[in-house]
Amino acid sequence: MVKLVLFHKADSIYEDEPDVVYEFPRRYLKAVEEAVGDWVVYFEPVKSGPRGYFAVAKIEQVIAKPGVDGRFLALIESRSFLPFDREVPRLLNGRPLETSMTQPDGSPKRGDAAQLAVRRLPEADFAHIINLGLPQDLERIEATRYDPQLAELGEGAEPFERPVLERLTRRPYRDVAFRRKVRAAYGYRCAMSGLMLRNGGGRPEVQAAHIRPVESQGSDSVRNGLALSGTLHWMFDRGLISVADDCETILVSHNKVPGDVVGRLLAPDGKLVRPEDPRNAPHAENLRWHRENVFGRSLHEGAMPWSD
DSSP states (O other): OOEEEEEOOTTOSSOOBTTTEEEEEGGGHHHHHHTTTSEEEEEEOGGGOSOEEEEEEEEEEEEEOTTOTTEEEEEEOTTTOEEEEEEEOSEETTEESSGGGBOTTSOBOOSHHHHOSEEEEOHHHHHHHHHHHSOTTHHHHHHTTTOHHHHHHHTTOOOOOOOHHHHHHOHHHHHHHHHHHHHHHTTTOOTTTOOOOBOTTSOBOOEEEESSOGGGTOOOOGGGEEEEOHHHHHHHHTTSEEEOTTSSBEEEOTTTSOHHHHHHHSOTTOBOOOOSSGGGSOOHHHHHHHHHHTTTOOOOSOSOTTOO
């Protein structure tokens, strides 16, 4: 097995969905086949945007693209994709983060080598990029973010060093990374009420909801997330509300949710608040899954939160 860097552009002509599938031509087939069962890092080319290295995932399988000669699909292992908490630039102090892209004098290589859409990535380079994009102490950073006393107590303490692969597969760490990215994508505003509430310490009240749950093969992509208030998160998870196939109209199970509750909780226009960056907008397929598998289902969890 071998780790790779995969180029990805948001406006790519290929059928790329970083958390689901990566399309590539035959020239890269051998390298991608060698990477089956191993991790890859996604990279946005300089001419396409400023993100640099922006996510990690694991390749599960490679297949020929149906009906298209010479093109192949790398299928991404469900629940492996994770966006970086901090996007990592191509160069650090003027030096590439990839050994294969570095000249003997430390300057970046140019020409064809730098344009390869698939590149092998040594273990040390992979670990370095992951450590920059997904810090070892991310859980501590989040836990002390809005609590000065906890932050002071943690000053000078060395972070507990978890191996890179343990970090990438450990659910509590992934939950923190997902929550930080989703809430930031929506500007800490609830996507259904439009409200941005903070408690006395400045902590955002908005939560991060998976549209398709992890236990149902949902990913930790921001496009599988919605920033929701606690009550709306509860309602969304139990199928009382969803989003229509236009990806913006909020659907309500009116036989279970009183009209006055709808008026108090949802934005007046009944539309979803969209992330500032359109690349973070909910994916239509994830919303479809929620409508077909969760919305309107029978409830067995007891009284509604608005009941007497």
